[in-house]
Amino acid sequence: MIELRDVHKSFGDHAVLRGVNLTIPKGESMVIIGGSGTGKSVTLKSVLGLVKPDSGTILVDGEDVEKAHRDTFLSHFGMLFQGGALFDSMTVWENVAFRLLRGSLKRPKAEAREIAIDKLRRVGLRSKVADQFPAELSGGMQKRVGLARAIAADPQIIFFDEPTTGLDPIMSGVINDLIREIVVEMGATAMTITHDMTSVRAIADKVAMLHDGVIQWTGPVGEMDAADDPYLRQFITGSAEGPIEAVR
């Protein structure tokens, strides 16, 4: 279970998070939606300690992640970054198998490679790309390699930052199914950021909408369409008219 309590974060005088409260129960898939630049990525990064919140607490399984528990937490964690964040000095398979080649999960090279190739196949990539370098791949392919790396060590907590952005509709469908499968079959806790409403419906148990530095609306995905929150409505319908300003 992941809990954010009254989390605040500013960059200079730009207050991005202004009291975020959010709970993600174990084994559930939470999707965060919200306009571009509202602080969705910053929210994920504050849970990881990559961004230090100015105030508020973040609890993982009841433990304050500020303290020493971050290492244990990270040891069964996977994340897909918005920009992929692949290591460009390594081949694709070495990226995917990064965790399997060093540290406590280290295993023989041949075995690690086999696992990497299997994960690549699950994100729709041929084994041919395994020996290429990230710079030789298209943006969407890089994203999928990032996804394969995130799930390589079968993590229990997974964060996906815009997993389907830049993918064609068919590939988006494949990725949505994969994320759903990981949550259902492996019982993982997932937190996904997306702008893609098809994706929201396909992978979410719960949805939270971030706006103006706070969670504007949160609830089960089934209640999303019936909700009468004007911000949420505008976001779902993608209308230029409504309480959310188009320039921000």
Place this chain on the structure above:
Amino acid sequence: MDVTAPVAAIGRSTLRSLAALGRVSIFTAQTLRHILIPPYYPREIWHAVIAIGWLSLPVVGMTAVFTGAALALQIYAGSGRFGAESVVPQIVAIGMTRELGPVLGGLMVAARVASSIAAEIGTMKVTEQIDALVTLSTNPMKYLTAPRVLAATLTVPVLVAVGDAIGIMGGYLVGTTRLGFNEAAYLKNTFDFLQFWDVGSGLVKGAAFGFLIALMGCYHGMNSGRGAQGVGAAVKAAVVASSVLILASNYLLTEAFFGS
């Protein structure tokens, strides 16, 4: 005009410098800790040895051979004013091993290595690769900084030793072909004269310079601003800082070794 304004400005910049000094000190302490405490990344260390040591050999060699050659000409001309031309082999040897080998070699390595480390790590920072390392349970200080600093500290002295030899050879070539020295006598004068500490002190300087070069490259890379501009600024800062630190620490080390 507010009369306290200049004082406030001085105070502000002093505080900023002290804060930067504090950050560098913490960074240095963390680096040393990660070098000493496992896990180690032998593969990363090996890559760094190749990139910093082996691939710097040509540039250090070129620098040394031309420096030794020019030094021989200058000393010949200078010492000729009081009829002491015969000291050329000795002065070339001591000049190369104690000062010019380590300092010029260090500066060339700074230009080549501090910049490339800062650019590489800075790019990793702005493309979130450093963040990705953290999410993969890998400490970036241990995985990126420690191997580079360790490798530079160990390999720059070797580069200095090679540079010393090549520099002395440059002086020898000019001395024997242009200045009329006898080949055997030139070498004999060189080696009879040189003491262990002449070379040893240069190697110690090399280790210090290697440490500073890699440390500055990593520090500025890790603290790179956002975007291409951020990386550019980090590279510039790394080269300037490591060059100035090399020259300053060279003076301090020379004072400590030879100042009486």
